[in-house]
Amino acid sequence: MLELENITKVYKAGQTEVPALRGISCRIESGEMVSIIGPSGSGKSTLMNIIGCLDKPTSGKYRLEGVEVDKLNDDQLAEIRNKKIGFVFQSFNLLSRTTALANVELPLIYGGASNRRQRALQVLESVGLAHRVTHRPSELAGGEQQRVAIARALVNNPSLILADEPTGNLDTRTSQEIMSIFKKLNEQGMTIVLVTHEPDIAAYTRRTIKLRDGQIEASE
Amino acid sequence: MKLWDCFSTALRALLSNKLRSILTMLGILIGVAAVISVLSLGSAQAAIVEESFATLGSNLIYVTPPELGMSGVGAQTTLTLEDAQAIAQNAPSVRNVAPMAQTYAQVVAGGESLSNTIIAGVTSKAQVVDNYGMAQGSFITDFDYGARSRVAVLGSEVANTLFGEMDPTGQSVRIGGRQFQVSGVLESRGTGFGFEDMRVYIPLSTFYTTLATAQVGSRGDSVNMISVQAKSGDLVESAEQEITDILRVRHGLREGEDDDFRVLNMASVAAQVTQVLGILQLVLAGIAGISLLVGGIGIMNIMLVSVTERIREIGLRKAVGAKRRDILIQFLIEAATLSFCGGALGVGLGWIIVKIMSVIATNLGFTLSVTLPGYAIVLAVGVAIFIGLISGLYPAVRAARLDPIESLRHE
Numbered sequence: 313m314l315e316l317e318n319i320t321k322v323y324k325a326g327q328t329e330v331p332a333l334r335g336i337s338c339r340i341e342s343g344e345m346v347s348i349i350g351p352s353g354s355g356k357s358t359l360m361n362i363i364g365c366l367d368k369p370t371s372g373k374y375r376l377e378g379v380e381v382d383k384l385n386d387d388q389l390a391e392i393r394n395k396k397i398g399f400v401f402q403s404f405n406l407l408s409r410t411t412a413l414a415n416v417e418l419p420l421i422y423g424g425a426s427n428r429r430q431r432a433l434q435v436l437e438s439v440g441l442a443h444r445v446t447h448r449p450s451e452l453a454g455g456e457q458q459r460v461a462i463a464r465a466l467v468n469n470p471s472l473i474l475a476d477e478p479t480g481n482l483d484t485r486t487s488q489e490i491m492s493i494f495k496k497l498n499e500q501g502m503t504i505v506l507v508t509h510e511p512d513i514a515a516y517t518r519r520t521i522k523l524r525d526g527q528i529e530a531s532e
Numbered sequence: 533m534k535l536w537d538c539f540s541t542a543l544r545a546l547l548s549n550k551l552r553s554i555l556t557m558l559g560i561l562i563g564v565a566a567v568i569s570v571l572s573l574g575s576a577q578a579a580i581v582e583e584s585f586a587t588l589g590s591n592l593i594y595v596t597p598p599e600l601g602m603s604g605v606g607a608q609t610t611l612t613l614e615d616a617q618a619i620a621q622n623a624p625s626v627r628n629v630a631p632m633a634q635t636y637a638q639v640v641a642g643g644e645s646l647s648n649t650i651i652a653g654v655t656s657k658a659q660v661v662d663n664y665g666m667a668q669g670s671f672i673t674d675f676d677y678g679a680r681s682r683v684a685v686l687g688s689e690v691a692n693t694l695f696g697e698m699d700p701t702g703q704s705v706r707i708g709g710r711q712f713q714v715s716g717v718l719e720s721r722g723t724g725f726g727f728e729d730m731r732v733y734i735p736l737s738t739f740y741t742t743l744a745t746a747q748v749g750s751r752g753d754s755v756n757m758i759s760v761q762a763k764s765g766d767l768v769e770s771a772e773q774e775i776t777d778i779l780r781v782r783h784g785l786r787e788g789e790d791d792d793f794r795v796l797n798m799a800s801v802a803a804q805v806t807q808v809l810g811i812l813q814l815v816l817a818g819i820a821g822i823s824l825l826v827g828g829i830g831i832m833n834i835m836l837v838s839v840t841e842r843i844r845e846i847g848l849r850k851a852v853g854a855k856r857r858d859i860l861i862q863f864l865i866e867a868a869t870l871s872f873c874g875g876a877l878g879v880g881l882g883w884i885i886v887k888i889m890s891v892i893a894t895n896l897g898f899t900l901s902v903t904l905p906g907y908a909i910v911l912a913v914g915v916a917i918f919i920g921l922i923s924g925l926y927p928a929v930r931a932a933r934l935d936p937i938e939s940l941r942h943e
């Protein structure tokens with residue numbers, strides 16, 4: 313599915329250079345559900361952004377479904393983000409002035425798909441929000457907003473779902489609801505990588521990668 | 533991304549902040565309205581000028597005293613009836629010569645009276661040269677001139693004031709205290725050049741015997757103006773030269789001395805007036821155009837604010853697959869839509885302004901036939917969209933260049 317080989321990422325903050333990732337190598341197979349944990353500042357988000365083709369590594373090789381991503385240009389990366397990857401963010405990142413339905417349709421618009429409404433309604437239903445399609449984000453509870461975001465991530469039938477602390481803004485009960493959605497998706501064959509701080513969220517996944525200071529400390 | 537989706541995305545963004553969109557549009561709207569009203573009022577004005585000159589007839593040359601323009605009433609005149617006769621006899625390019633002496637006098641008929649009316653002493657040639665049409669009766673004839681008849685032809689305004697709906701021909705009027713019989717009424721010329729509607733015409737010979745004393749600096753055979761008709765449009769210039777030569781000799785002017793008269797050629801006057809009006813219109817349109825420019829700066833300003841405000845949105849769009857081009861086009865369309873709508877509404881507002889002005893003009897007694905020239909619409913809206921695109925370009929490029937991660941992290 314995806315393969316990272318000696319990935320490094322160095323941020324330049326003025327004169328000083330901050331090494332956020334220092335030689336990450338790992339493979340994630342199709343159909344896996346993996347959690348990434350580690351202390352704050354250990355490089356979890358940085359790694360997720362690189363896997364998600366939102367950012368480019370400073371050095372190293374990244375292959376996603378056989379494609380050497382580190383060689384692609386911005387437009388090709390946008391295409392991959394649109395077609396192959398679904399993002400779920402800690403802060404939901406929904407467009408506040410548009411309905412749940414329009415939010416879910418967004419990736420379809422950039423993918424040039426037809427039959428958008430039907431497809432968007434279908435995924436909204438699959439995350440249990442059929443009754444909320446015309447609501448705006450401000451009219452939805454946190455858990456519901458995150459489900460809209462999951463629907464948006466799913467709408468283009470990606471091969472990989474990336475979630476950076478998807479339950480970070482939710483209470484325990486809602487977190488469990490969201491995790492059970494991910495669990496169900498994984499059971500249907502979706503590859504899922506998620507970042508979390510909480511051990512009981514990580515417990516949902518069969519495999520956990522531990523980061524520390526930009527390196528993999530353990531992978532089990 | 534399909535073009536239609538670009539449009540609907542941009543429109544949705546504009547609609548989600550209606551008040552701001554409307555306020556942004558306002559700048560362009562006012563600019564375009566200003567340009568439109570200037571252009572269409574300008575074209576109406578040009579039409580009026582053209583019409584005025586057309587009624588005067590072509591091939592016309594006016595000879596007047598040097599210090600005054602065409603009316604020449606009350607001026608110390610240097611021209612005489614003999615000057616006119618000399619031109620008629622000796623200038624080969626000239627067809628007709630119509631001398632005219634003028635003074636002010638009171639005109640009374642029945643219970644009505646008009647003070648300070650221009651009384652013009654003319655010959656029968658005046659009708660031919662100045663192209664007068666008769667509403668009633670007939671103009672001053674050669675017989676009237678020879679017999680020094682006490683007949684008068686009234687301008688339409690004068691006839692209307694003195695006699696109302698009644699036909700004045702055959703009626704008597706008192707001009708400067710003397711009895712005259714009305715022989716005809718001129719057709720109205722509207723608010724043209726020479727104020728013919730407000731004049732009274734009598735035979736020049738009668739003028740000398742009855743009214744000439746009232747004229748300042750009168751010599752008994754002086755005239756205030758000589759209207760000359762050239763044989764053809766091509767001969768206007770040579771006629772002018774001939775007239776100048778004849779008058780210089782007659783007035784005993786030596787080489788190097790200035791003319792003591794002025795020769796005006798209607799065609800060149802018309803050309804000059806049209807040119808001046810054209811320049812004036814350009815200047816006004818330019819000033820109006822500046823407000824369009826200000827509107828464009830307004831659009832740029834708002835688009836920059838909007839890009840900054842929507843950084844997270846842009847980051848999210850990029851994260852779910854928007855390409856640079858998609859973001860660029862969205863913001864360009866937003867700017868172009870603002871300016872197009874502003875432009876279209878501006879054309880409407882401009883048209884309303886022009887209509888209101890023409891109604892006001894009608895109430896003031898002018899006929900202002902305003903048309904909205906097609907080129908003005910195309911020009912104004914085209915320039916508006918162009919300005920919108922130009923001012924939207926920089927903000928759009930900034931939006932398109934944003935880094936998705938940094939944008940998503942933006943608070």
Ligand SMILES: Nc1ncnc2c1ncn2[C@@H]1O[C@H](COP(=O)(O)OP(=O)(O)OP(=O)(O)O)[C@@H](O)[C@H]1O
Nearest residue numbers: 323324325330332351352353354355356357358359
């Ligand atoms: N744009 C940036 N410029 C400079 N340094 C950065 C930038 N982004 C991240 N860093 C640094 O890189 C390191 C890793 O950051 P990252 O956000 O990946 O950590 P994280 O593991 O996700 O932390 P958290 O659990 O708090 O989200 C940190 O030291 C951070 O300060």
Ligand SMILES: [Mg+2]
Nearest residue numbers: 356357358476
């Ligand atoms: Mg993080």
